[in-house]
Amino acid sequence: MALKVQKFGGTSVADIERIKKVADRVTKSYDQGDKVVVVLSAMAGVTDRLIALAESASKVPDSRELDVLLATGEQTTAALLAMILRDRGYLATSLLGFQAGIITDQSSGKARILDIEADRILNLLDQGQIVVVAGFQGRDANGDITTLGRGGSDTSAVAIASAIKADVCEIFTDVDGVYTTDPRICDKARKINKISYEEMLEMAILGAKVLQIRSVEFAKKYNVPVHVRSSFNEEEGTMVVNESADMESVVVSGVTCDKNESRITLKKVPDQPGISAKIFGALADANIMVDMIIQNTRSGGETDVTFTVTKTDFRKAREISEHVAKEIGATEVLTAEGIAKVSVIGLGMKSNAGVAATMFKALASENINIRLISTSEIRISCVIEEKYAELAVRVLHKAFGLDVEER
Numbered sequence: 001m002a003l004k005v006q007k008f009g010g011t012s013v014a015d016i017e018r019i020k021k022v023a024d025r026v027t028k029s030y031d032q033g034d035k036v037v038v039v040l041s042a043m044a045g046v047t048d049r050l051i052a053l054a055e056s057a058s059k060v061p062d063s064r065e066l067d068v069l070l071a072t073g074e075q076t077t078a079a080l081l082a083m084i085l086r087d088r089g090y091l092a093t094s095l096l097g098f099q100a101g102i103i104t105d106q107s108s109g110k111a112r113i114l115d116i117e118a119d120r121i122l123n124l125l126d127q128g129q130i131v132v133v134a135g136f137q138g139r140d141a142n143g144d145i146t147t148l149g150r151g152g153s154d155t156s157a158v159a160i161a162s163a164i165k166a167d168v169c170e171i172f173t174d175v176d177g178v179y180t181t182d183p184r185i186c187d188k189a190r191k192i193n194k195i196s197y198e199e200m201l202e203m204a205i206l207g208a209k210v211l212q213i214r215s216v217e218f219a220k221k222y223n224v225p226v227h228v229r230s231s232f233n234e235e236e237g238t239m240v241v242n243e244s245a246d247m248e249s250v251v252v253s254g255v256t257c258d259k260n261e262s263r264i265t266l267k268k269v270p271d272q273p274g275i276s277a278k279i280f281g282a283l284a285d286a287n288i289m290v291d292m293i294i295q296n297t298r299s300g301g302e303t304d305v306t307f308t309v310t311k312t313d314f315r316k317a318r319e320i321s322e323h324v325a326k327e328i329g330a331t332e333v334l335t336a337e338g339i340a341k342v343s344v345i346g347l348g349m350k351s352n353a354g355v356a357a358t359m360f361k362a363l364a365s366e367n368i369n370i371r372l373i374s375t376s377e378i379r380i381s382c383v384i385e386e387k388y389a390e391l392a393v394r395v396l397h398k399a400f401g402l403d404v405e406e407r
């Protein structure tokens with residue numbers, strides 16, 4: 001008998017047939033004696049359609065109202081599953097984010113969970129109910145509906161698991177677990193049985209969308225064991241847990257690719273103290289996250305400053321850069337949107353030289369030009385042209401011995 005949170009993503013609740021399969025899965029656990037909280041996403045494609053609908057209604061949809069709209073996707077699936085469970089004779093209750101006590105900050109569209117008042121969930125569980133929670137949403141201090149950013153149901157699930165001290169948070173999705181790289185890009189990707197929070201976090205940050213970044217941060221902070229597995233079969237998936245001695249000691253454990261990047265260069269910036277602070281201060285004031293930064297040294301007291309931001313923030317970042325460029329006397333602002341960031345990740349990198357060289361050599365072997373490079377203790381990232389992204393992933397996967405046939 002265990003206390004479980006089971007989260008099902010968009011493809012796992014794509015239609016009524018699929019939701020009935022979810023009901024099979026949930027009741028199987030319940031019948032074994034488990035207490036189950038189910039967290040659901042919207043049906044596949046629904047959140048995108050709601051966004052498109054909002055954009056056809058308003059040029060810049062009001063962010064509060066957009067949250068109200070987007071939250072309906074998860075409201076629908078939660079109610080449908082609860083109905084199906086009740087028809088089968090189970091006690092089940094659906095709860096929207098606010099009813100489940102999910103309290104967030106006020107940043108519409110990317111709210112952070114601050115607290116979970118879990119009494120209602122716990123009471124329902126005590127009554128022997130299956131609790132079905134709408135993922136991706138909460139309420140702020142004003143009582144308004146907020147949403148947690150794309151992929152946010154993962155975070156709802158992990159946060160609830162931590163609040164009710166669940167034994168495990170199961171993330172049911174459309175792949176068998178976390179792979180060494182996106183199995184849809186590389187057919188030689190290999191399923192990882194156990195991965196550390198740290199590596200999983202890097203993979204999520206660097207583009208593996210199988211888990212939302214914040215869900216991994218949450219799991220790591222509160223030590224929530226996460227089991228990523230398929231909703232289409234019964235196979236064991238991937239356990240995301242603390243680093244342990246029995247983890248595979250490989251130098252590189254994963255390769256990721258992120259196409260949500262764009263590049264901005266300010267040309268001939270005066271090489272003086274305070275200039276970088278001005279550029280990046282202005283971007284920070286606009287709540288824009290800057291990823292990579294490179295400053296070239298040039299002669300004559302001038303330098304070029306290049307950085308990357310997400311595609312979503314690109315237009316705003318370009319406007320701000322043009323404004324700052326005028327102010328500080330930079331000659332020009334250059335931009336590039338068709339770029340991608342490929343990264344290799346591994347705890348083993350901490351104690352291994354030569355990873356960067358292997359990476360650069362592999363990319364060079366396919367004539368892929370590297371535009372920007374950044375590194376941390378456990379990863380190396382290169383910005384390349386977007387059209388080479390998939391090729392680069394496959395080449396790197398092979399170069400680091402991750403291809404399935406080689407192990």
Ligand code: ADP
Nearest residue numbers: 009010011173174178179181182184208209210
């Ligand atoms: P859900 O709708 O269940 O939340 P997502 O589409 O958000 O599912 O995430 C699952 C997808 O993540 C997979 O279909 C896969 O293409 C992608 N993905 C990217 N990188 C990886 C990886 N390293 N391992 C597994 N899946 C990955």
Ligand code: ASP
Nearest residue numbers: 041047136150151152153
């Ligand atoms: N429905 C939301 C999205 O598509 C949240 C989620 O599925 O996790 O991003």
Ligand code: MG
Nearest residue numbers: 009151209210
């Ligand atoms: Mg997802």
